[in-house]
Amino acid sequence: MTTKVAIVGATGTMGTLAAGLIEANPEFSVFASLGSKDSFDGMLGADLVLDVTVPGVSQSVVDFAVSHGINVLVGTSGWSGDRILALEHLLRATPDVGVVIVPNFSMGSVLATAFAAMAAQFYDSIEIIEAHSASKLDSPSGTAVRTAELMAAARSGVGPVSAPHTDQRARGQQVASVPIHSLRLQGVIAKQDVVFGGTGEVLTLSHETISSSAYEAGMLLALQAARTATGVTVGLDRVIDLPKLLAARTAADPQRGDEKWAPVPEQVSGQAARVTSA
CATH class of the missing domain: 3.40.50.720 (NAD(P)-binding Rossmann-like Domain)
Known part of the structure; x- marks a missing residue:
């Protein structure tokens, strides 16, 4: 019907x-x-x-x-x-x-949000930068808000993120303790970067929509x-x-045992090394 x-x-x-x-x-x-x-x-x-x-x-x-x-x-x-x-x-x-x-x-956006929630458990310094077209009325975007909320939920046993100087207007709007910075620009459909700061490293999870x-x-x-x-x-x-779905994809396959976690074959590793050094 x-x-x-x-x-x-x-x-x-x-x-x-x-x-x-x-x-x-x-x-x-x-x-x-x-x-x-x-x-x-x-x-x-x-x-x-x-x-x-x-x-x-x-x-x-x-x-x-x-x-x-x-x-x-x-x-x-x-x-x-x-x-x-x-x-x-x-x-x-x-x-x-x-x-x-x-x-x-967007399927890519929902996956990026899920990955951000997974990563949030390992970093205390996290901020979101989202960009949409100049015609978008609301800010921050619903996607950014949901990302912040899911990251906060994932960190429930760890505590809120570390976000210094949030009393300054240029530091963005806090949602579930995560600062969000919104850009509204011509030529943009949708883009979101979730930036994780750690000791000696920065991880950025980025997703951009280039077509509706x-x-x-x-x-x-x-x-x-x-x-x-x-x-x-x-x-x-x-x-x-x-x-x-993520749990099913990452679960061990009983038909293969530990094979899926086996190291890369030596000959493949060697080929990669030779290509890199050439």
């Missing part, structure tokens, strides 16, 4: 991308294409609402859809922890309705999940159950 999707924010970049993606997939069809200022009544009759509006409109879209028993996929950033808690409280009265909030549909096509795979997965979701789900990592 085809899922009828009402796109709210259909005239924007993400809305246009979503419309093309939905029409190209036989699982979905575009039921309605609404602008941020259009009547919300246009959502009525849809199986799923895709919200790709702006922070000031997004909550109203979600409230309307939930009140009419329609599941929502939120692709709008700017949802604070307090707003998400309020949404969870609202959904207790409608347990069959689900809202999936995905600040960033990077969002297609993650958006399709999120649309599929949102159809049957209940409650509140936040992040593409939760949609694809990334922790479980």
